[in-house]
Amino acid sequence: MTPVILVTFAGRQKRMEILTQYVRRAMDLGIIDEWHIWDFTRSAEDHAWVSREFGPVRYMGAKVPYQPVGSVSRQASFRTSARIRHDLHITLTPHDRPNEHYEFVVGGWKNTHSAMRKIPREKLHNPERGDDTNLWSAPTPGVLSPGRANDVVLSLDAAGTPTLHVNNVTIGSWPELAFSAGASVQMRGGWGADLELCDAGAATRRYIGNPNEQMPYWQAYDYYATQLAAFSDAVFLKCDDDIVYLDIDELDGFIQFRRNNPHYFVVSANVVNNGVCAYFQQAAGSIPPGVGHFELPPGGFGGSLWESAERAVKLHDFFLGQGGRTLALPARVVDWTERQSINFIAWLGRDLVHMALPQGDDEHALTIGVPTLLQRPTAIYSDFTVSHLSFGPQERGWDPSPLVAAYEALMRERLFPADEKPQLALRAAG
Incomplete structure (x- = not known):
């Protein structure tokens, strides 16, 4: 099965x-096999x-910048499998000397040399800080292979001397360094x-995009498109981080529909707080006029709902008042050829051949640009219904805490019977 x-x-x-609670339940049920978290966080607290x-x-x-990946001791080597073409950087920080940092550069200088240096703490997390004084360097032409994941082993002998091996070749051993602890x-x-650690194969795993980029999401699509062979049989779901309701009972049906209808380029869920969906929900009579008038956004983008926190709150309150009941569309499937918000969409892995997107507007590319090219x-x-908390323009001067609390209550009601407790207690909203 794909x-x-x-x-x-x-x-x-x-x-x-x-969202985390819903996805973990879907994974427990075997509906979702892997969850790839792309870290595009903008604050240190969220990244942590x-x-x-x-x-x-x-x-x-x-x-x-540097990310923790493990530890090494005299009893246990550090091993990993790293896909990288050049400039693999590894830092060791002694457990008994936490202010010292030793950096090993493997395949630097266009995969021609390797080096070892001591670097100060203030430079540790600056990935483009320039060269520091090397304590050791040696020619290592072609040490990293672009055609396979590179086997990396760091070991300590009984005295704490580190030795580094890459693809079964000894890069160096440094008796002047003592990591006995x-x-x-x-x-x-x-x-x-870019660096990929291929042995990080957990069902839930993190992918960290380059920080401080405007419209950074192309990095994810480019990653999958460059590994088409590995992902061509998959069904991909993509959702925003502020999906606050997900109909677990209908998720598998959505996936099966996506799998069985390959002529669509992307398929969207039926989204609460999505301009195009709200228009069709109201056209089908699922949203009464008293909740508001939801016009079709011009060209499928923007519109009065997208701009207004007040209209979004009224729509969310109505949906919550229905207990999460589906706001049906005029038909089970609505074909669409204009732009739409990609709050929760699905595509087929085979279509990654068309998804090496440039930096820019991924929503336009996935719902207008590529589908138009492919006809x-x-x-x-x-x-299949999901609820999307907010768009950027809706967030101006708006405190969503009451809605978050209400959606948390709905989540607990749906996922956890009265005699169960959530595995991860969410902190109180606000």
């Missing part, structure tokens, strides 16, 4: 904790939460080299 992979661009902790909450790091963009290990790529429609699937 694997089902959920991709989420993370992550705002206050917005994402409810995502790092704690969501499994091992699998991928880092070339500008991502062991050391923590961090890794990164650098100087244009394939998109669709909205009525039976």
Whole structure:
């Protein structure tokens, strides 16, 4: 059976904790096989939460600073499998000397040399800080292979001397360094080299995009498109981090529909707080006029709902008052050829051949640009409902805490019987 992979661009902790409960239940039920969390966080607090909450790091963009990946001791070597073309950076920090950091550069200088240096703490997390004075260097031409994942082994002997092996070749051994108490290990790529740790194969795993990029999401699509062979049989789901309701009972039906209808390029869930969906929900009589008038956004983008917190709150309150009942569309499937918000969509892995997107507007590319090129429609699937908390313009001067609390209550009612407790207690809203 083809694997089902959920991709989420993370992550705002206050917005994402409810989604986390739904996804973990879907994974427990075997509906979703893998959850790929793309860390595009903008605050240190959210990055720390995502790092704690969501499994091992699998991928880092070339500008991502060092990330913890494990430890090494005299009893246990550090081993990993790293896909990188050049400039693999590894740092050891002795457990008994936490202010010292020793950096090993493997395949630097366009995969021609390797080096070891001591670096100060203030430079540790600057991925483009320039060269520091090397304590050791040696020619290592072609040490990293671009055609396979590179086997990396760091070991300590009885005296704590570190030895580094790459692809069964000894890069160096440094008796002047003593790590008898062991050391923590961090890794990164650098100087244009992305790093993938191929042994990080947990069902939930993290992918860290380059920080501080405008419209950074192309990095995720590009990653999957460049590994078409690995993902061509998968069904992909992509959802925003602020999906606060997900109809678990209908999720598998949505996936089966996606799998069985390959002529659509992307298929959207039936989304609460989505301009195009709201128009069709009202056209079908699912939203009464008293909740508001929801026009079809011009060209499928923007519109009065997208701009207004007040209209969004009224729509959310109506949906919550219905107990999460589906706001049906005029038909089970609505074919669509204009733009639509991609709050929760699905595509087939085979279509990654068309998804090496440039930096820019991924929503336009996935719902207008590529479908127009391929002359394939998109669709909205009525039976599977999710609720999307807010768009950027709706958030101006709006405190969503009461809605978050209400959606948390609905989540608990749906997922946890009265005699059960959630595995992860969400903090009280606000």
